[in-house]
Amino acid sequence: MYVHIGYMIMTSLTFIMFPIFKIITEDSETSDKSIVPFEVDYLSLIDVKKHYYIILIHCYICVIAHILIIITVDSILIKFIQHSCAMFAILGENRCIIGIKQARK
Numbered sequence: 001m002y003v004h005i006g007y008m009i010m011t012s013l014t015f016i017m018f019p020i021f022k023i024i025t026e027d028s029e030t031s032d033k034s035i036v037p038f039e040v041d042y043l044s045l046i047d048v049k050k051h052y053y054i055i056l057i058h059c060y061i062c063v064i065a066h067i068l069i070i071i072t073v074d075s076i077l078i079k080f081i082q083h084s085c086a087m088f089a090i091l092g093e094n095r096c097i098i099g100i101k102q103a104r105k
Contacts, residue, residue, distance in 0.1 A: 001078050005071055012067040016060050037063055 019035040036059050040048075048055060 001075065004074060004078075008067055008071050008074075012063055016063050019056060 016037050019037060022035055036048075036052075036056055038059065040055060040059065042048075042055075046055070
């Protein structure tokens with residue numbers, strides 16, 4: 001389970017760090033700073049180049065929130081499956097014990 005969580009976190013970090021790496025590695029005079037992790041459209045109400053960092057932070061918060069939701073749902077599913085497997089194991093043991101007791105009578 002922890003491998004899955006680590007994989008999800010590393011994938012999301014790689015995804016959201018791409019614009020930062022691109023800004024760092026390119027020349028500041030020729031680089032286009034309007035790179036965000038995914039395409040956003042604010043209905044032309046906000047200038048993307050003027051409010052680039054605010055939009056970038058908003059994108060980062062959204063990506064982190066989505067990844068946390070996915071990790072939470074996956075973790076709860078894994079725990080439900082583990083719980084049901086344990087309940088069936090207990091039921092199987094009780095059935096064997098009941099069968100042994102009835103065979104002795």
